[in-house]
Amino acid sequence: xxxxxxxxxxxxxxxxxxxxxxxxxxxxxxxxxxxxxxxxxxxxxxxxxxxxxxxxxxxxxxxxxxxxxxxxxxxxxxxxxxxxxxxxxxxxxxxxxxxxxxxxxxxxxxxxxxxxxxxxxxxxxxxxxxxxxxxxxxxxxxxxxxxxxxxxxxxxxxxxxxxxxxxxxxxxxxxxxxxxxxxxxxxxxxxxxxxxxxxxxxxxxxxxxxxxxxxxxxxxxxxxxxxxxxxxxxxxxxxxxxxxxxxxxxxxxxxxxxxxxxxxxxxxxxxxxxxxxxxxxxxxxxxxxxxxxxxxxxxxxxxxxxxxxxxxxxxxxxxxxxxxxxxxxxxxxxxxxxxxxxxxxxxxxxxxxxxxxxxxxxxxxxxxxxxxxxxxxxx
Numbered sequence: 001x002x003x004x005x006x007x008x009x010x011x012x013x014x015x016x017x018x019x020x021x022x023x024x025x026x027x028x029x030x031x032x033x034x035x036x037x038x039x040x041x042x043x044x045x046x047x048x049x050x051x052x053x054x055x056x057x058x059x060x061x062x063x064x065x066x067x068x069x070x071x072x073x074x075x076x077x078x079x080x081x082x083x084x085x086x087x088x089x090x091x092x093x094x095x096x097x098x099x100x101x102x103x104x105x106x107x108x109x110x111x112x113x114x115x116x117x118x119x120x121x122x123x124x125x126x127x128x129x130x131x132x133x134x135x136x137x138x139x140x141x142x143x144x145x146x147x148x149x150x151x152x153x154x155x156x157x158x159x160x161x162x163x164x165x166x167x168x169x170x171x172x173x174x175x176x177x178x179x180x181x182x183x184x185x186x187x188x189x190x191x192x193x194x195x196x197x198x199x200x201x202x203x204x205x206x207x208x209x210x211x212x213x214x215x216x217x218x219x220x221x222x223x224x225x226x227x228x229x230x231x232x233x234x235x236x237x238x239x240x241x242x243x244x245x246x247x248x249x250x251x252x253x254x255x256x257x258x259x260x261x262x263x264x265x266x267x268x269x270x271x272x273x274x275x276x277x278x279x280x281x282x283x284x285x286x287x288x289x290x291x292x293x294x295x296x297x298x299x300x301x302x303x304x305x306x307x308x309x310x311x312x313x314x315x316x317x318x319x320x321x322x323x324x325x326x327x328x329x330x331x332x333x334x335x336x337x338x339x340x341x342x343x344x345x346x347x348x349x350x351x352x353x354x355x356x357x358x359x360x361x362x363x364x365x366x367x368x369x370x371x372x373x374x375x376x377x378x379x
Contacts, residue, residue, distance in 0.1 A: 001092040001116075001117055002045045003043060003095060004088070005040040006084060008072070008076055008079050008080060009072070010072020010079045011023065011052070011099075015203065016202065027103075028211065030312070032201060033059070034063075035102035035103060035343075036099045036104070037067065038343035038345070039109060040106070042106050042333040042344075043095075045091070045329055048086050049083075050069075050080070050083045051070070051072055064345075066325055067329075070082050070085075077169070077173065077175055077178075077181065078174070080096055092161065093162065095109060095158070096160070098156045101198045104198035105197070105341070109159075112157055112158070116160075116161065121187060122160050122161075122189040123158070124190075124192070125155045125158070125194030131148070132148055155194040155195070156177070156198070164182060169181060197210075221372075223269025223271070223368070224368050225263060225269060225276070225369070227364065228258060228363070229250035229251055229256045229258055230251050230356070230362040231363070232248070233248060234249075235248070236249045238291065239259055240259040240317065240334060240346060241296070247322050253281070254280065255290065255292055259346070259367070260293065263296060263367045266313070267303055267371065268299065270370070276295075279299070280295055296335065296338035297339075300339050300342075308371045309373075310343070310371055311372050312344075313369050313370075314368045315347070315366070315367040316365065316367070317347070317348045317365045318349055319364065320350055332345075
C-alpha cells in the first residue's frame with residue numbers, strides 16, 4: 001500500500017518572533033522542516049511540502065530532488081488542499097503533518113499507517129488531557145467544565161484514506177486540523193496514542209523543550225566514510241539498499257553497495273569501532289555477498305551496544321548513473337529502515353567527466369554520520 005505525506009510548512013514565524021517562516025527555524029543542526037521530512041521519508045513514497053509564498057525556491061533547494069514543493073494557501077486547510085492536488089492516483093493513504101511538530105518520530109507515523117492498513121479510514125495521534133479545561137463566555141465567565149477523561153490533545157501526522165481526505169476537503173471548509181474536516185462529513189476518526197516529543201513548536205519556549213529531546217546534553221561525535229567500486233559486467237547493481245534493474249553492478253566482497261558501505265565507515269569512524277575492512281573485510285568469509293542492508297543493520301547493533309545513537313546520516317552518491325531522483329524516497333526508506341528508522345539524507349552528484357566515476361568506470365559515495373552518546377538516550 002502506498003502512502004503520501006503532505007507537510008504543512010506555510011506558516012509564518014510571527015508568533016515565534018522570527019523574520020523567516022517557522023519551518024525554516026533551526027532546531028539543533030537542521031531546520032524544523034528537515035526534521036519533519038526525515039521522520040516521514042522512510043514511510044512515504046511521495047512527499048509534498050506546502051511553502052510560504054516567495055520561499056518556494058529556497059525550500060526546493062533545502063529539500064532537494066524527489067520532494068515536491070507547492071505554494072501554501074491563506075489558511076492551513078487551503079495549504080493542505082494545494083498539496084492534496086499533487087497526490088498521485090496510485091496513493092492509498094495520505095499523512096498530513098505539521099512542520100512545526102518536527103520531532104514526531106517515524107514510529108508514530110508507522111503506528112498511524114498500521115491502523116489504516118487494518119481498515120481504519122481516519123487516524124490521528126493524541127495525548128490524554130491532564131489539565132482541567134473550562135469553557136468560558138466572551139466575558140471570561142465559566143460556562144462548563146468538560147470531563148477531561150474524554151478529551152485528547154491531538155497531534156500530527158494524521159492519516160487518512162486518500163478518497164476520504166479528498167472528499168473532506170471538497171467542502172472547501174477550514175479547520176485547525178484535518179481530523180475536524182473529516183468529522184464534519186460524518187466519518188469516524190480513531191485516536192491512537194501520541195508522543196510527548198511531537199509537541200507543536202510555536203514559541204522560543206517550545207524550542208527549548210524540543211532541544212531537550214534531541215540530546216542537548218549528549219556527547220555528539222561525527223565521522224566520515226568513503227567507498228568506491230569499479231563496474232563489473234554481469235553483476236546486479238545494489239545501491240542505497242535497493243536493486244537497480246538493467247544497471248551494471250560492481251566488483252566487491254559483498255554486494256558492493258557504496259552508499260551503505262560509506263555509511264558504515266562513517267558510523268565506525270564516529271564511534272571509534274574500527275572500519276569496514278576490520279569488521280566485514282575479505283578475511284570474514286561470512287560476509288561474502290552480504291547485502292548493504294545487512295551490513296548497516298550489524299553496524300547499528302555494534303554502535304548501539306557501545307552506547308551510541310544515530311542523530312543523522314548524510315550520504316552523497318558520486319556517479320554518472322543511475323539517476324537517483326526518481327527513486328530517492330524509496331532509497332532513503334531502505335537505508336533508514338536498515339538503520340532502525342534513523343534520519344537519512346541522500347544526495348547525488350557527478351565529477352564532470354573526471355576520474356573513476358566521471359569516466360564511467362565506477363561509482364563512489366561519501367557519507368557523514370552524527371551520533372550521540374548519552375546515559376539517558378531518548379527514543
